Amino acid sequence: MHLTTHLDVDVVAVETDSTLSMLLEIAAPAPDADAERAAATLQVVLDRSGSMHGAPLEGAKRALIELVDRLDPRDRFGLVAFDDEARVVVPAGPVTDKAAIRSAVAAIHAGGSTDLAAGYLRGLKEARRAATAAGATLVLISDGHANHGETRPDVLGAVAAKARTQGVTTSSLGYGLGYDERLLSALARSGGGNESFAEDPDAAAQAIAAEVDGLLSQAAQAATLLVTMSPQVRGLQVLNDLPANLVEQGVQVEIGGLYAGETRKLVLTFDVPRLPVLGLLQVAELTLDWVELPNLEQHTVTVPVHVNVVPGDVAAGRVPDPVVRTELAYLEAQRAKREASTLLSDGDIAGALRHLQSAGGTVAAAMASAPMSMRASLHEESAVLSELIGNVRDGAHSRAAKYTSADARRKSSYYGRGMS
Numbered sequence: 441m442h443l444t445t446h447l448d449v450d451v452v453a454v455e456t457d458s459t460l461s462m463l464l465e466i467a468a469p470a471p472d473a474d475a476e477r478a479a480a481t482l483q484v485v486l487d488r489s490g491s492m493h494g495a496p497l498e499g500a501k502r503a504l505i506e507l508v509d510r511l512d513p514r515d516r517f518g519l520v521a522f523d524d525e526a527r528v529v530v531p532a533g534p535v536t537d538k539a540a541i542r543s544a545v546a547a548i549h550a551g552g553s554t555d556l557a558a559g560y561l562r563g564l565k566e567a568r569r570a571a572t573a574a575g576a577t578l579v580l581i582s583d584g585h586a587n588h589g590e591t592r593p594d595v596l597g598a599v600a601a602k603a604r605t606q607g608v609t610t611s612s613l614g615y616g617l618g619y620d621e622r623l624l625s626a627l628a629r630s631g632g633g634n635e636s637f638a639e640d641p642d643a644a645a646q647a648i649a650a651e652v653d654g655l656l657s658q659a660a661q662a663a664t665l666l667v668t669m670s671p672q673v674r675g676l677q678v679l680n681d682l683p684a685n686l687v688e689q690g691v692q693v694e695i696g697g698l699y700a701g702e703t704r705k706l707v708l709t710f711d712v713p714r715l716p717v718l719g720l721l722q723v724a725e726l727t728l729d730w731v732e733l734p735n736l737e738q739h740t741v742t743v744p745v746h747v748n749v750v751p752g753d754v755a756a757g758r759v760p761d762p763v764v765r766t767e768l769a770y771l772e773a774q775r776a777k778r779e780a781s782t783l784l785s786d787g788d789i790a791g792a793l794r795h796l797q798s799a800g801g802t803v804a805a806a807m808a809s810a811p812m813s814m815r816a817s818l819h820e821e822s823a824v825l826s827e828l829i830g831n832v833r834d835g836a837h838s839r840a841a842k843y844t845s846a847d848a849r850r851k852s853s854y855y856g857r858g859m860s
Contacts, residue, residue: 441466441467441468441469441660441663441698441728441730441739441741442466442467443464443465443466443467443726443728443741443743444464444465444467445462445463445464445465445726445743445745446462446463446465446761446763446764447460447461447462447745447747447761447764448460448461448462448463448760448761448764448765448768449747449755449758449760449761450747450748450758451747451748451749451750451754451755451758452712452715452747452748452749452750452755453749453750453751453752453754453755453756454714454715454716454717454718454749454750454751454752455714455715455716455752456714456715456752456755457712457713457714458712458715459709459710459711459712460709460710460712460723460747461707461708461709461710461764461765461768462707462708462709462710462745462764463705463706463707463763463764463767463768464665464705464706464707464708464726465703465704465705466663466665466695466698466703466704466705466706466728467702467703468659468660468698468699468700468701468702468703468704469659469700469701470700470701471657471659471700471701472700475734476734477656477657477658477733477734478574478658478733478734478736479512479514479515479516479572479574479734480511480515480516480574480577480655480656480658481515481516481517481532481567481570481571481572481574481575481576481577482507482511482515482516482517482518482576482577482578482579482652482655483517483518483519483520483532483563483564483566483567483570483576483577483578483579483608484504484507484517484518484519484520484563484578484579484580484581485519485520485521485522485559485560485562485563485578485579485580485581486500486504486519486520486521486522486529486548486559486581487521487522487523487554487556487559487581487582487583487584487615488521488522488523488548488549488550488551489522489523489524489550489551489552489553489554489583489584490523490550490551490552490553491554491583491584491616491618492550492583492584492615493550494550495640495641496583496615496616496641496644497548497549497550498641499640499641499642499644499645500581500615500641500644500648501545501546501548502641502645503641503644503645503648503649504519504545504648505542505545505546506645506649507648507649507652508535508538508541508542508545509538510652510656511535512535513534513535513536514534514535515534515535516532516533516534516535516570516572516576517530517532517533517535517541518530518531518532518533518563518566518567518570519541519544519545520559520562520563520566521548521559522554522555522556522558522559522562523550523551523552523553523554523555524551524552524553524554524555524558524588525555525558526555526558526559526561526562526563528562528566529544529545529547529548530544530545531566532566532567532569532570533570553587553588554582554584554585554586554587554588555586555587555588555589556580556582556586556589556591556596556623557586557589557590557591557596558588558589559580560578560580560596560599560610560627561599563578563580564578564599564603564608567603567608568603568606568607568608571607571608573736574607574658574661574731574733574734574736575607575608575609575661575662576607576608576609577608577609577610577611577633577651577655578603578608578609578610578611578631578633579611579612579613579633579648579651580610580611580612580613580624580627581612581613581615581644581648582612582613582614582615582619582624583614583615583616583618583619584618584619584620585618585619585620585623586620586623591620591623593620593622593623593625593626593627594626596623596626596627597626597627597629597630597631598630600626600627600628600630600631601630601631601683603631604630604631604632604683604694607662608631609631609632609633609696609697610627610628610630610631610632610633611628611631611633611634611635611636611651612624612625612627612628612633612634612635612636613636613637613638613644613647613648613651614635614636614637614638614842614846615638615644616638616639616640617639617838617839617842618838619842621637621781621785621841621842621845621846622782622785625781625845625846625849628849629681629683629849629853630683632683632694632696633696634650634651634654634849634850634853635845635846635849635850636650636651636846636850637842637843637845637846637847639839654697654699657699657700658697658698658699658700658733659698659699659700659701659702659732659733660697660698660730660731660732660733661696661697661730661731661733662696662697662729662730662731663695663696663697663698663728663729663730663731664692664693664694664695664728664729664730665692665693665695665706665726665727665728666687666689666690666691666692666693666726666727666728666729667690667691667692667693667708667724667725667726668689668690668724668725668726668727669690669691669710669723669724670721670722670723670724672712672713672715672721672723673710673711673712673723673724674711674712674713675710675711676690676691676708676709676710676711676724677708677709677711678691678693678706678707678708679706679707679708679709679768679771679772679775679852680693680705680706680707680771680852680853681774681775681778681848681849681852681853682694682695682706682853690724693706695730698730705767707764707767707768707771709768710723710724712747715749717749718749718750718751719748719749720746720747720748720749721746721747721748721749722744722745722746723745723746723747724744724745725742725743725744725745726742726743726744726745727740727741727742728740728741728742728743762809762810762811763811763814765806765809766806766809766810766811766814766818769802769803769805769806770803770806770817770818770821770851771852772799772802773799773800773802773803773821773825774799774848774851774852775848775852776795776796776798776799776802777795777796777799777825777828777844777845777847777848778844778845778848778849778852779792779795780792780793780795780796780799780828780840780844781840781841781842781844781845781848783795784832784837784840784841784844785841789832789837792832792837792840792841793829793832793833796825796828796829796832796844797829799825800822800825800826800829803818803821803822803825804822806818807819807822821851824847828840828843828844831843
């Protein structure tokens with residue numbers, strides 16, 4: 441993989457507090473048509489509670505059957521269905537008998553209440569059992585609020601975080617307007633996977649297909665970025681919605697998997713206090729580790745980040761990089777959207793509206809100096825924010841909370857797939 445760094449400014453004034461923003465682009469190698477892809481392991485956990493009766497459950501079953509048709513015999517697939525208890529419908533293992541799997545999926549019927557934790561924990565057990573050296577992906581599909589068993593987002597999020605360290609990625613798909621977006625968001629965020637929102641069966645099928653597309657085209661797994669800051673740097677902020685942990689050497693950011701040909705973008709800001717000496721300063725060292733698929737080879741790339749410390753009159757003439765500043769504003773808007781979703785879920789409608797309006801202002805201000813190639817994405821984001829503000833004002837609070845959470849997650853976690 442290839443790393444490219446861009447600072448918003450390449451000089452800072454001596455004896456002056458500064459904040460540096462950096463855009464990091466991680467480019468995965470282009471797909472090789474002749475190369476054999478890595479075998480995939482996919483575990484699905486499906487809500488079959490009473491609220492899924494009819495079109496929601498039938499749509500999910502159709503999507504799962506189409507999913508199975510796309511897998512190879514060397515791939516591994518498992519399915520757990522849950523209502524007030526969890527049941528293994530398809531034991532996780534190689535996809536050698538597609539007819540039997542289709543028949544098992546087709547036989548699923550709606551049941552009672554929603555013990556999401558039971559389904560998730562049983563699915564994790566299957567995923568761990570069937571996982572290969574490349575790990576496994578678990579996709580949880582639910583349309584309702586968990587009303588049995590463990591329901592606390594922080595507790596289940598911690599379970600997902602632990603599973604991620606054991607090679608199991610958790611993605612979530614919220615179906616309709618009745619599910620708990622805080623819970624499904626916590627699972628996806630802590631589990632390092634995607635968070636999707638589908639209002640109808642067709643949208644759910646598209647989300648499931650997209651999850652499989654990413655899984656089957658992965659070029660790298662378990663990518664992490666270690667940011668080792670120089671002693672002169674006081675603090676670091678990761679703008680992307682990715683798990684970041686303090687470790688002995690610095691801050692480690694969990695990036696996860698990348699698919700072939702993808703360019704992932706991360707935006708970091710460094711808090712640099714008054715520097716007393718002129719000259720070239722190393723702000724940080726970036727170390728990217730990943731496992732290349734399908735050969736499971738470990739790779740490491742290290743890149744230093746430097747800035748020039750110059751007299752104040754020289755620094756006064758600097759012109760910030762418009763690309764970096766635009767990317768920064770875009771992610772700041774996603775952060776405001778995540779806050780708005782939380783406030784909507786908590787019933788603070790006025791607070792959520794303020795955050796959405798703030799995000800709209802951030803995007804509008806960025807548009808004035810954005811490069812022409814990036815304006816289409818900003819216009820699209822502005823339209824999304826306008827629609828969400830309209831939803832909130834019209835009383836569609838549940839839809840706004842769910843769409844905002846999933847949209848912000850997609851745009852700030854797997855960033856680079858839709859911007860510029």
